[in-house]
Amino acid sequence: MSRLRALRQCMKENQTDVYLIPTDDYHGSEYVGEHFQCRKYMTGFTGSAGTAVVTQEMAGLWTDGRYFQQAGMQLEGTSVELFKMGEPGVPTVHAFIKSILKEGQTLGMDGRTVSAGELELFRKELAPLKAEIRNDLDLVGEIWEDRPPVCFGHVFELDEKWCGESRAHKLERIRKVLTEQDAEGLLISSLEDISWLLNLRAADFMDSMVVLAYLYLDQDRTILFTEESALPDGWSRENGVEVRPYNDVYRFLQEYGKKSIMLSRNSVNSLLYCSVPEKVRIVEHENPTFHARAVKNPVEMENMREAHRKDGAAVTRFIYWLKKHAGKQGITEISAAEKLFSLRKEQEHFLCNSFEPIIAYREHGSIIHYSATEESDVPVRAEGMVLCDTGGQYLEGTTDITRTVVVGPVTDEEKFYYTTVLKGHLALLDAHFREGCTGLNLDYLAREPLWRLGKDYNHGTGHGVGYLLNVHEGPNGFRWKMVPERNDSGVFEEGMITSDEPGYYAEGKFGIRHESLLLCKKAEKTETAQFMQFEVLTMVPFDLEAVEPSLLTVREKELLNEYHRKVRETILPLLPEEEQAWLKEQTRPVM
Secondary structure: OOHHHHHHHHHHHHHEEEEOOOOOOOOOOOOOOHHHHHHHHHHOOOOOOEEEEEOOEEEEEEEOHHHHHHHHHOOOOOOEEEEEEOOOOOOOOOHHHHHHHHOOOEEEOHHOOHHHHHHHHHHHHHHHOOOEEOOOOOHHHHHOOOOOOOOOOEEEEEEEEHHHHOOOHHHHHHHHHHHHHOOOOOHHHHHHHHHHHHHEEOOOOOOOOOOOEEEEOOOOEEEEEHHHOOOOOOOOHHHHHHEEEEEHHHHHHHHHOEEEEEEOOOOOOOHHHHOOOOOOOEEEEEHHHHEEEOOHHHHHHHHHHHHHHHHHHHHHHHHHHHHHHHOOOEEHHHHHHHHHHHHHHHHOOEEEEEOOOOEEEEEHOOOOOOOOOOOOOOOOOOEEEEEEOOOEEEOEEEEEEEEEEEEEOHHHHHHHHHHHHHHHHHHHHHEEEEEOOOOHHHHHHHHHHHHHHOOOOOOOOEEEOOOOOOEEEEEEEEEOOOOEEEHHEEEEEOOOOEEEOOOEEEOEEEEEEOEEEEEEEEEOOOOEEEEEEEEEEOOOOOOOOOOOHHHHHHHHHHHHHHHHHHHHHHHHHHHHHHHHHHHHHHOOOOO
């Protein structure tokens, strides 16, 4: 690859032996703007998670189980080797670099894309080798001639009727934490935290609606480092927020005049961390906004119900359309995604998709995070199933839903696994658990039907969801094992929203996933403890054509029928007459 040759030449000129290329932007975001897609530019892999390592002799890409198939296909025919994270015998990125780096050699990286916590870990691991670590090298930027500019989008203010809490009150809450932690100032670099705290969102930037910025605050000042022209006219003056150029945050920290500053080592990038003068005491603390934004307030909870009511109507209409038109001329994965977008767009207060839609027909469904391109797009024929994982951003909140839709005859194998995955989905949404539990306690409920068969799915069962922010947010999630870097094993609290999405993937044949969003709520309090439960927000039917009733227990049938009754009552008034008749049939009781 010419790009790898150019990068290697650049590495020689900078006396760099190993070069690290993460997926992250300068804020540790999961989904990044085009300007920050260095790993994609160098390897051709388009997934949302992965890290590349380049030496003069080799290039490797590390990614997780969601992307094994996709990465294998996209790297085929290239010199980039795929390392499947978590698989037996596959070293971690850190272990691999430690094994190939010789004494006195240099590891290079753009420190803006590597957290301070990860840089510290590299330093500890490579100390015995007396290796040099340079975190001031944007080598991909040096060879990327047509690199897209940094995009700030169009920022708008989220009214309190949508978010339920004023900016002033949120700032007051966070400043109390500064006092408690004996810190004079706070630096926040994570985009979702800044956007939540200031009640700002950015359109035309990314599906996550976040504002590209850094934020500093103390007891007297709030300073936002961003592109001022992206903000609403007069916003900063009216709200007492000082706005400075985006990149001035580094100079601000270098000249920082107070005695202490609070920040999260795992959140800020390493160049920011290194910019703080040695004389300044760093108060290591998780962003105080991290937990606060995960717990939705009563206004946000009610708005999210409304968002899912409207979204449920749009997705249900799409399923009706897809089942009716599959096999007809012009219906492909991409055109189906466009149809769903048009139906969502009809809903009041719809803004955009919450992530790139996954409309995956038959064997494409086994590629966990498949997204159709012009090269991969295929017609949707009147046979088999289509996995549809999509979501929307509304002023009332963020949606994320997966339904696997039958568009023609299905095999007994497909029906068996469709029903088996559904059993796990229903068990998790029916969870009744003691306060203090995390997703590590509950994940088994979703996996048990598959584990009993010796089967599994290679992704987490669920992730937290933001409010008109990221579709993936911590600290809540469902996962069978601890993955520290994901920070999604927090205790469930009332107001947290988490996805329930077990799946089954038969490579080269089909894929099945059922996903609904769950709102955590308090149940009864007994002499033993406070107990918790979930309310299902997603209002879209499952496809009964693929359900095998004989595989369901009495309780599972009750859960499915009760859910379908609620779907029918919630969205039936929003549908045209013909689709109402279809929904009534689609949500008929399973006996």
